[in-house]
Amino acid sequence: MILKYRNSLVLIVFFLSLCTESTLAQKATWIWYPGDFEIWLGNRMQNRRTERGSFLPPFWKMDSHYVLIDFHKDFELSEAEVAELYVEGQYNVKIDGKSLFGYPDKISIPAGKHRISLKVFCQNNVPAIFVRGKKVISDSSWLVTFEDKEWIDQSGKASDQSGTSWLNAAAWNFDSPSSPPSAFKLAVKPQAAVKTERSGQSLMVDFGKETFGFLKLQGLKGKGTLGIYYGESREEALDTARCETLDKLHIGFDKKKDTIHTLTRAFRYVNIQMDPGMSLDSVSMLYEYLPVEDKGNFRCSDEEINRIYEVSKYTFHLNTREFFIDGIKRDRWIWSGDAYQSYLMNYYLLFDSASVTRTLLALRGKDPVTSHVNTIMDYTFYWFMGIHDYYEYTGDKTFIRQFYPRMKSLMDYCLARRNKDGMMEGMAGDWVFIDWADGLSKQGELSFEQLLLARSLETMATSAAIANDKVNAAHYNLLASELKKNIFGKYWNTDKQALVHSYVNGQQTNNVTRYANMFGIFFNYFNDTQKLAVKKHVLLNPSVQKITTPYMRFYELEALCAMGEQPYVLKEIKDYWGGMLKLGATSFWEEFDPGKKGTEHLAMYGRPFGKSLCHAWGASPIYLLGKYFLGVKPTSPGYGTYLAEPELAGLDWMEGTVPTPHGSVKLYCSKTEIRISGTEGTGTLRIKSKTKPLCKGAKIKALENHVFEIQIIRGGTHTIQYNL
Template structure:
């Protein structure tokens, strides 16, 4: 009997240790999958934009660079692109890879007589004008990422270099009296290989393209952390994250880059500091925690935030005097409004109301009655004081969304005045949200078409850090050389930290229309934590139909809305099991 028991215990132990080993393997595989999610895709140029004239040295067979390559130098290739310099002329050319990408450049070389390395200069650009510029010219810089530098190429070999955001590359032969044989010049696109689970399609192709462009903009910024831009700043800015996360929730569903970035911001900002030194950015962190919990329902993760959340909410409450915000740190909404002190004050008052309202909700969920009560008391006072919006669309939007001002009033007095005049790529999202709250879906759609569509008209494949409709007048496209008498849309505009070519043309905070179209045109709104309940109320405005998908923890939600001859809308819904649909 004793031997039998020993054998049974041995079998149980084997099963336990086997399961532990299996779990260890699963955990290891999971980490490996996360690590291997980044892929490198090689892209050949789609066109030669420009090449130097014959007086600056010769370029032969440049069309070879447009052919699909394999990244391998060999002894058999004869039809190579040959650049040859002399004592007075050094050739150069500019290629277009067709769309904005994040990554670097691969150059494959052939043979030349002296076998010595050949020196070249590489200039990456988000626009043609940036790739053609000198450092310091119209704001061109190497800040955050090296995009203009000199390197050497080996004889009969390969070099991979660069780590920035770009679409265009200019290459100059630097050595005098030298020959360079180029077999290939390919972009290395580095991105997360993840599926687009969400989708949007309507009777307006312009809106469809805008939705896709916003999704792609954020996808490129989902690098090691969730960045604001792939050229500049390549940092985790918490305010920028709010529209980015709204887009991620609408397109990709759960992704670890979000909590990883939220946690980084918390870990590097001990209280009483403000995230990124900006008080509103700490408030955006609270709102992001609420949005993330609503979409994914991870209570364990939310509980991990409780000590910091509790301290941050108390810190915000301590910055109230006589029912008015008295926030320290950098007082900031967005750059275009940064000189409007009254508008900023109104916006900060609204942000306090918004963040303390969701902070109260989170405290209730976390069974922290004391903090919830503290928030409620502060809110009752804050709502008694309604500052003047000073005709700031940023302030009016926040006041409408926080309930400090009726949304219809904010829309009539401020948001709809002048159409997209004084819109911004970041706060444009909240202006659209406020117009939706006012029921003005048609005007919001028109604004999306005009403002974000204008960037597409100027050659954008990702949305920009900032944009002003006045810039469009007599402006060149970003994918062409600037003609005499025309404005350089990239180099001639911009302000504050984004003057000229320093301006990021791939900025995640500009993706708002992607999330907005999913929420308001498809009408998909999460109304219970973890997507257990979703309300669907479409708003087609002037569209004939709209359809799409939405990722939930339970699977993909599908909707299709079609306008019937009598003007009513027919809706078809296919929801995954576990999601309750409210119409």
């Protein structure tokens, strides 16, 4: 219910035409209670999924936004002014505690100090306000509460005599009164089919590559049923009895009419079946997308790698929507494990912080906590790890301060579910996932889950310190330290030179898997000797069960890169992702087993077309090439300092851009020359060279084993001559 919209859009546009930047000294925006828009939008998006015409909602608890919100701010005006009000919901307005009559469109505020307050009720949408005057404008400096009487501010300190603290309002980019949060939609653009085959009352339409959006039927006429069968493959679209997605439209058009289907779908092929007497001129679509800019890029001397990178980018864009989702055919839900990898890819392609925080908040929901995120134990820990990396890449302390209470309550839930030995173990209602792998044991205390908990506790320690919770910062640090000690005491096997998979009935199992061992490497939990042992006995050991999902290949290859095995990883990328391209992939898949043949590649979950052929976790080369080949990563939060450690790995040359919070690091590297520039922070270039590198005007520091470091000055371009 938007009571303010009794005014016509024409009047709004007319008013805006009279306003200029000079007349509006400050910029107003829609504001709401932090986290509520993300939860509301997540509910709306995740409940759009259908499977063969049936509504298929998520199977976990879904929270709702707060329906009654109090907004206020204190102003000091040198002169009286009039402010316009736009509100989503029913509302009252107070100036200095005195209620105004009815639902005013405008309020007059005298000169002097005044408190403006609005209390808003809205059940269908998020209670939100847009206030626009000369100085009285709505922005994130307004204070909000959901009437819990416990207002919390970013510093964690009370700020008035009653003991009440404050929570700052949330805002995004809804900067027009005619574009409230409830009106948010993704962008669309026309997309034509590349081929249409007709046979009687049937059309087979090929859009040339995996895509997503609204199907548009042009020149549709007749009466009867029109069946639409979607396929990521031609085989799926033709199999009307078993394709994953279909629609049946009942049509009664005496004259030709163009229609746009109301639900978005994922497809490359569309098989349309019409009843006798019906006709259809052509089929096109409206491609739906989040309009975000590519700020990062990568190119090199190997054209197959370039192709893999471009398809990875396209795969990632398809799955970057209102949130980072898992796949566009199914599930179209927000899965924490999938999203965690998307956050990392985002930092090397888009650096869109809003997409990260939207996804984190939608996943977290509200208190009380009654289950793990997505009901999956490891996915709860990925949520904490997402905050760890978000802070490292962005340096955003405000987000952590604001949502630290939700972090703490989720960690309290986890710690309360440890067993008598202080270890995480699957309990009733828990899904212990790890990976899609045949025969993977989930019994007992799994080393993998303990490692994720340890990193989550480290995240909590950092976040508690940022939130000025010194007692819990020390507590979480102690828990993390003790847990890491216990992990190595319980799971490290000196004969196998690795962490074993599990601990059951008080004893180590004999099974060694890749999962805990590869995470231990890039978490830097192993000493140097252990790292080398794990690389030899696990990562490069063909007798240890292989990984077939891009999901866990992401981490396996990251661990190898962290061990300096980029040449091996480059070959693996070409074999694995290149293998999908050789089979005709136009986006990367949920799972790829090179040993499978033909339509076996399309099957999963016991269904012939159950596999997603466009899955976010398939785009991991974006991250690997940016972080471990261009070699750029922050070494202090928000790229205050950063390291560039390029690794050609047999390539003749490579070049790319790595985005940062307010700029980028650009790098070109060949076997004899490196050019690098950075727009923020203090950078360090670390390279190997047979002879001392040459760089005009730069200090060159020699380390051991022909390794050299050069400081990168902000804003300048450095050219280094070296001998690889």
